[in-house]
Amino acid sequence: MSRRVLSALVGLLMISGTTAALNPGTASAATYSGYVMGYFTESPNFSGANYGLHLAVSADGLNWTPLNQNNPVVTPTQGTQGLRDPFILRKQDGTFTVLATDLKGTDWSLQNQYVHVWDSTDLRSFTGYRRVKLHSMATHSWAPEAFWDASRGQYAIIYSAVNGGHDVIMANYTSDFTTVGAPQTFFDPGYAAIDGHLHQVNGVNHLFFKNNTNGTLLAARSSTLNPGSFTTYSGPVSHGGTEAPIVVASLTSGTRYLWGDTYTPNGVFYAWQTTNVASGAWTPVDQRSYTQPLNSKHATIQPITAAEMSGLLSRWGAPAWNRLKAYNYPDRYVRHQNNVARVDTYPFEPYQDQQWRIVPGLAGSGVSFQSVNVPSSYLRHSGYAVVLAPDDGSAAFDADATFTAVAGLADSGWTSYRSYNYPDRYLRHAGFVLRIDPVSTATDRQDATFRVGY
Template sequence: MNNSLNPSRRGVLGAMAAVTGSLVTGAPTARAATGPAYVMGYFTESPDWLGADYGLHLAVSTDSLRWTPLNQNNPVVTPTAGTGGLRDPFIMRKQNGTFVVIATDLKGTDWSLQSQYIHVWDSADLRSFTGYRRLKLHDMATHSWAPEAFWDAGRGQYGIIYSAVNSSGHNVIMVNYTADFVTATAAQVFFDPGYDVIDGDLAVGVNGVNYLYFKRDQTLVGARSASLNPGSFTVFSTPVSHGGTEAPTLVRSQTSGDWFLWGDTYTPNGVFYAWRSGNLAAGTWTPVDQRLYTQPLNSKHCTVEEITGTEYDNLVTRYGTPAWNRLKSYNYPDRYVRHSNYVGRIDAYPFDPYTDSLWKLAPGLADGSGVSFQSVSHPTRYLRHVNYQLQLAVDDGTSAFAQDATFIRTAGLADTAWSSFRSWNYPDRYLRHGNFVLRIDPISTATERSDATFSVGH
């Protein structure tokens, strides 16, 4: 969720860029060059809960579409009070250039828990977190879900919006106002269209209009207002969804000016989908090709904020980038390379054990200029071909194994921005999938080239 588009906040970012140096572009794991950068916050869940963690996770991007998890996808800070866990984190740059992080006080999925509080941290640079506290928002017998914040210049205060059930009997978007995220005014209704709404996300001051996106009936819907006054927003957009979708997050590309609307499927399956619009006022969205974006592993209910290039570099230096990679299929971009029962294949994300899709691209066992795919979950095992099919096998130290487990990385056969992998000892054959199972084959047709093309990311 993002409200970094408030013109006054963009002014803060611009001033900081002038002081701290250039912005970020280029490969997510490389040293940043001039250009934009973004940070994402999230918590994690996976289908069998093996990847569930209710602390604050961070990832970075130079295009707001392809994300690199930090700290090995482990949390950078975890609540110590309340339920001891968070959901729905939100990162905002305050007027003084520092950050505040707020989040739902809930560990797990016991929706019957009714916390009147939210978690709060202060941070100068997202490399350390201070002043941890919980902020009470109301006295009602209801929750305080998915809090977000925005700067209301007319009031000279920050607004905190969140979902709660009030006297209407359904979820509405509430608001409290604060100067310091330590104390807040009494709660009042910010948006109540007469039906259940949760997960409010604001873009403030876009050509003089404010936009509020929210979840209604498993879809993402937008409302707008010329002011930020409670009760002033009216619904205008065409709903979008991909199955049951929640957690809308509005992000504007700092380079193209296009808008992206992120949402994720609820339940622990947590798949992010993205839509694009060249004009937020139109209220219509076009799905983004899944080849163009990659969510952080097991991520749920994200928040996105603009950062400077120096901040990007400092975050990468502080937390590090993953020691592992994931390989996405070109023609089935919802699927990733994994092993299952020691057979190499591509399966639809997400799945458990999720570690079966994590690989170390080690120097080739037979040729150091090539690569060998070492399993993270079974580190004594590598992908090798046997009768042209890929298996996960223990390195027996033989030259035959080393050759079978070595591949030469080339430009993607279907897209040169992606990668393909040629067998070292059968150089007329490439790693590909057939009926979702990995093998090595000669490649000649367009379908085969697509089958043999992968993106190497995180």
Template sequence: MFGRRRLLAGAAGAAVAGALGTRFAQAQATYSGYVMAYFTESPTMAAANYGLHLAVSSDGLDWMPLNQNNPVVTPTAGTGGLRDPFIMRLQNGRFVVIATDLKGTDWSQQNQYVHVWDSVDLRTFTGYRRVKLHSMATHSWAPEAFWDPSRNQYAIIYSAVSGGHDVIMVNYTTDFVNVGAAQVFYDPGHATIDGNMVTVNGVNYLYVKNNTNSTLVGTRSTSLNPGSFTAYKTGISPGRGVEAPQIVKSLTQNRWYMWGDTWSPNGRFFCWQITDLAGGNWTQLGDRDYTQPLNSKHLGITPITAAEMSGLTARWGTPAWRRVKSYNFPDRYVRHASNVGRIDAYPFDPYQDQLWKLVPGLADSSGVSFESVNFPGSYLRHSDFAVRLAANDGSSTFRADATFRQVPGFADASWTSFRSFNYPERYLRHYSSVLRIDPISSSSSTVDKQDATFRVTY
């Protein structure tokens, strides 16, 4: 439903629970997907919203935002906003949500508190509170949590300044209401933030951001004791600044994925994969392999059951809009700009320009027409074979020009090509980033076939 990947979707039960360091009582549950927590920003901050957002995925790679990409709950105390939300499944199978208490990007704020909610099913959120982690003149950034069986307690890890630079701190708790004293959990001697913990075969892996060069670092320890972690993999980078590592395991095979976020408001995610976590040799995936939620920032991912996924989509609804990704430029999406149909690199503003209602074809209901979300009543149509956004004038010519038939993609049959209704030998394609309709056939060049192949996603 949310992706056609062959990589995930099925069971993992106790193995995934252990991998996430949450050996809870329901470890025999069967998971069939994931939920992602995030907040939103965009290049001009037009999409800035500091409430808790949720998306779901059946494969952990392609994500569908819930609640029309609006927040499902928003803090009412402290700064009135959150960043860096994280969802943890507790020992009893219920959830706790923790997040940084920060609205916006004023990094100078010194906030000793984090936001906390309880939830049975992520459809309702109760017990909202702010929990104080320390009394130091510093922040409490990017809180996450894991179960420490040796202490029979949960560990809340987060970033705070100690010894003149950011380190990973820890507080222990049984209820996310009362917490023990803050301790330094990991300090490599330089600024380090954004800790994420997984446990595999008795080895604990803590991935962090080296805040001096904006790369990701893997550390490990055979215990969960503060101060016991040492680095074994450094310098993980997509070639630009990255932070917020988040590691999840495939639900069907021996494969791990690590997500990372750009540090700027651009909201661009990257993803790597690996089969041997101990080796630390991550391979970066391409944009064709995954699709992040629109405008999402600093993700947190948790496995969920089929019933939980159904409950989430029933409660929060599926998007009324879709996005359309280019096959050979998969970092680009179909949009309108000054009424010209084109593809541009994500992210961009106005972000609504890439949102489409794929409605029954105006000329033939078995086809499809692209109605703009931010200009209702306007559609992509071709005129002299160029594709533009135009208001529906009600004419039969307009209806025909704005109607396409979805067929298997020329470059990849699991993707889509769009055949013109009234010029059936011509297909929607991009050329120098601009959309048009051109003749495409099985004998066309590889480039032409790729230009005419798209993926309808969220």
């Protein structure tokens, strides 16, 4: 019996954005409708490590669609031939410059004074690749970012380097991201500070950074962009060891989101929110509300227009696979392990165990779940337990491996799956193992509800 696997792009809600300079250096004329994220990838045992520039898009800045099947869109060819910590800057003319740490892997002792640089008109192609030397000190140039300093008529490149015995945020000024001025200390709180990220609100400049002595995120502020003018004002924010702060303004409200990337375990993003950045207080965002791209690490997020969103999806495409997040355990995803279907805490290895092609139902209606890394096998129920099994071509297998998607039983914005041949039973987890069971209680409904994403 032949099987056709259909790949479909997820329709992204295009939200009309406000016209605003959300960050220094953002072109002011654009009306934004979504976001682009840049990142590199790692997984717990590094099987998913790729040190090229990856891109994802989002309509709400919370749930992300990886592009190019979560493969890189461009990879460095000089220096270490790898990147970490990419940053996407929209320049004053509306085009983009991409900066990144020149480091492939995790050799933190590498003293690299250079950063990778690309130019792009639309993030669909990348030109002018070069490495730019920022200093001649016996130290690194980590996590470069950039912003427009109108008082100087130049861009500032900020990055982390050891100066005075500990990491500080350094700055070089440039007009073209090719020739740069002499390095100078931009911010030094008196202890190791890395991963500087600038965000402007109501004319006040907020510099978010990682306290590298204890793995917390803090913020400093200044009414100017002058080196040495920033003063720390916030309390610490963290979820375990947290780094790589990013602040993203909602396009539809006054909410701002603070993203942080944990480094133990590998690359789990957490988000906090506030409507008053100046207060320094952030409230955790429910993990049900956001989903990071698979294996993503140390990201950058910038607003984009509807045309740019459409162009990126057209150029690079959405994944041909999905992941399913558990509603009541949103840190867990549906995966197979030893042929048993489970929901396990992200991240895990093999990371491919959580990737599914949601294909037309083998029984002729509904859907079936085909494993990406074992493509001959599908999720099916057997004695009401759900297992990964090879398609034997039988009508019984087809029926057992087919489910009807319905509005989520615990949340209509999510999805539940009713068994094709036992329509009084739904796909659910119990003790973190998947089954098909009748659903009657609130807990049952939560166990049977999933977010289909990436």
